[in-house]
Amino acid sequence: MDEEPLGLWTIAVIGAVAVVGFIALWETVVRIGVIDAFFLPAPSMIIKRAYVMAATGEKILLQDIWKRATRVLIGFALSGLVGVPLGLVMGMSKYVRAALNPIISIIRPLPALSWIPLSMLWLGIGEQQKFAIVFMGCFASVLVYTVAATLRVDVILQRAARNLGASRLQVIRHVTLPGALPNILSGLKVVLAIAWTCVISAEMVGANSGLGFRIWTGKEWSDTGQVLVGMISISVTVLILDILFRGVEWLLLPWQREGTTS
Amino acid sequence: MSEAVIQAKEVTKTFGKGKKAVTAVEDFDLLVKAREVVTLVGPSGCGKSTVLNMVAGFMSASSGQILLNDKPVTSVEPQCGMIFQSYALFPWMTVQQNVEFGPRVNRLPRAERLNRAKRYIEMVGLNGFEGAYPNQLSGGMLQRVALCRALANEPEVLLCDEPFAALDAMTRQVMQEELLRIVDRSGQTVLFITHSIDEALILSDRIIVMSARPGRVKDMIENHLPRPRHVDMQLGEDFLRMKRRIWKMVEEEVVASMKQGP
Numbered sequence: 001m002d003e004e005p006l007g008l009w010t011i012a013v014i015g016a017v018a019v020v021g022f023i024a025l026w027e028t029v030v031r032i033g034v035i036d037a038f039f040l041p042a043p044s045m046i047i048k049r050a051y052v053m054a055a056t057g058e059k060i061l062l063q064d065i066w067k068r069a070t071r072v073l074i075g076f077a078l079s080g081l082v083g084v085p086l087g088l089v090m091g092m093s094k095y096v097r098a099a100l101n102p103i104i105s106i107i108r109p110l111p112a113l114s115w116i117p118l119s120m121l122w123l124g125i126g127e128q129q130k131f132a133i134v135f136m137g138c139f140a141s142v143l144v145y146t147v148a149a150t151l152r153v154d155v156i157l158q159r160a161a162r163n164l165g166a167s168r169l170q171v172i173r174h175v176t177l178p179g180a181l182p183n184i185l186s187g188l189k190v191v192l193a194i195a196w197t198c199v200i201s202a203e204m205v206g207a208n209s210g211l212g213f214r215i216w217t218g219k220e221w222s223d224t225g226q227v228l229v230g231m232i233s234i235s236v237t238v239l240i241l242d243i244l245f246r247g248v249e250w251l252l253l254p255w256q257r258e259g260t261t262s
Numbered sequence: 263m264s265e266a267v268i269q270a271k272e273v274t275k276t277f278g279k280g281k282k283a284v285t286a287v288e289d290f291d292l293l294v295k296a297r298e299v300v301t302l303v304g305p306s307g308c309g310k311s312t313v314l315n316m317v318a319g320f321m322s323a324s325s326g327q328i329l330l331n332d333k334p335v336t337s338v339e340p341q342c343g344m345i346f347q348s349y350a351l352f353p354w355m356t357v358q359q360n361v362e363f364g365p366r367v368n369r370l371p372r373a374e375r376l377n378r379a380k381r382y383i384e385m386v387g388l389n390g391f392e393g394a395y396p397n398q399l400s401g402g403m404l405q406r407v408a409l410c411r412a413l414a415n416e417p418e419v420l421l422c423d424e425p426f427a428a429l430d431a432m433t434r435q436v437m438q439e440e441l442l443r444i445v446d447r448s449g450q451t452v453l454f455i456t457h458s459i460d461e462a463l464i465l466s467d468r469i470i471v472m473s474a475r476p477g478r479v480k481d482m483i484e485n486h487l488p489r490p491r492h493v494d495m496q497l498g499e500d501f502l503r504m505k506r507r508i509w510k511m512v513e514e515e516v517v518a519s520m521k522q523g524p
Contacts, residue, residue, distance in 0.1 A: 154350075156346055156348055156350045157350055157352060159320060159344075159350070160344065160346065160350035160351075160352075161352075161363070161367070162320075162338045163318060163320075163338060163340070163342070163343065163344045164340070164343075164363055164364035164367060164411070164412075164415055165340040165364055165367050165368045165415065166363075166367040167367070170367045174352075174363070174367070175352065178352070178354040179352075179353075179354070181354075253354070254354075254395075255353055255354045255355075255395040255396075255397065256397075
């Protein structure tokens with residue numbers, strides 16, 4: 001009888017109560033002095049700090065978030081624009097796959113961080129360098145996910161299409177592409193999260209704006225409030241982007257919408 | 263000119279090379295006349311599906327010849343509509359789009375496409391489900407859509423690869439009757455693979471029993487049981503006598519194929 005899954009509302013209420021409880025506990029332990037506010041400011045102080053950073057002066061918080069989001073999205077989009085088509089070709093041709101797999105195996109294990117020195121030498125510390133870091137951090141993963149998605153398309157479906165008179169090109173257009181799309185999108189969702197971690201390394205080294213820079217300088221000035229505001233802003237932006245991404249999936253994959261399964 | 267629609271002449275199919283070579287089908291002869299319903303019965307791995315795939319043009323014979331209307335089958339043959347056990351419907355297309363797929367890739371004018379879709383959707387009783395996606399339908403409905411999709415191409419031959427094997431017994435019985443009714447109306451020649459002797463006896467004009475690997479024709483039985491072969495008939499003396507006779511033949515082959523291993 002415990003097997004019954006919780007309803008959506010129940011889950012939402014339990015989650016909300018837990019979050020509020022956690023924040024209240026945090027606020028209390030700082031207020032009564034169990035934890036020194038210098039090391040960990042209370043939530044109310046963080047909110048005040050965030051308000052100052054977002055609403056006064058140059059509104060640096062909003063600028064930082066914007067900076068960071070454009071870096072992530074442009075680097076990510078570039079890796080998708082190159083990686084998805086290339087991955088599709090690799091997935092469809094065993095020859096291209098055999099040729100490119102060794103190269104990808106060499107690039108793939110390199111963390112985005114390891115590209116920083118080269119990218120700074122090549123591109124300086126401008127925006128292009130940030131895009132390049134995100135691109136290099138995402139590209140190989142996009143490729144690998146796309147190849148896997150393409151290979152997972154059911155051969156029977158391709159056979160059925162051929163049997164119904166589709167040419168090879170029509171099979172690609174009407175079967176392979178839509179068949180691979182759901183797995184490509186879920187791969188891209190994972191890569192988008194990777195993109196965020198790439199950009200933070202780029203922003204902590206050789207940057208003068210962005211959330212990563214703000215967190216880093218916060219630490220230099222022992223401004224724990226600023227560090228926490230930066231960290232929470234990252235969480236919130238990633239959450240928002242994730243929701244947007246779900247919207248894209250909902251639009252592109254009408255046959256997988258919730259509630260269509262009877 | 264003979265009235266033979268499908269002919270196989272001394273067809274042998276070997277997979278792999280050298281020591282690993284496996285002969286799936288050997289010296290296989292077959293003749294299916296226009297508007298006949300012929301079933302292939304035999305143990306798993308006896309090469310039934312291989313025969314079907316060769317007729318459909320998905321595979322070529324290692325030696326011997328497959329003829330369709332006296333012409334050798336050289337590539338995927340659009341005159342043969344295939345129906346798969348796993349339905350092989352395109353999950354991202356609605357029922358309507360699935361049914362229209364054949365006419366669409368064959369570049370029929372839109373009006374004709376719609377016309378055909380409407381006619382065959384009515385014929386298989388899918389009215390009202392045109393906008394549904396496959397994941398919203400039950401097994402029996404899915405196989406109706408698959409049948410409908412094959413019919414919309416107006417093929418001369420229907421190749422059925424155990425299409426009803428995944429359905430529950432009652433749905434299967436209904437679908438068998440539907441198939442016969444539809445084929446009777448639209449005039450296809452049917453080559454049907456099954457594990458079930460009952461199914462073979464209910465559906466076919468002739469039953470071909472195949473031997474264990476390598477698959478050859480072990481025996482051919484004319485099935486003169488009067489139609490329609492409803493439940494009463496299936497409990498009658500004639501039906502049971504034939505069933506016993508076929509089962510004896512198949513049993514030997516099943517035992518032989520179990521000794522071979524997978």
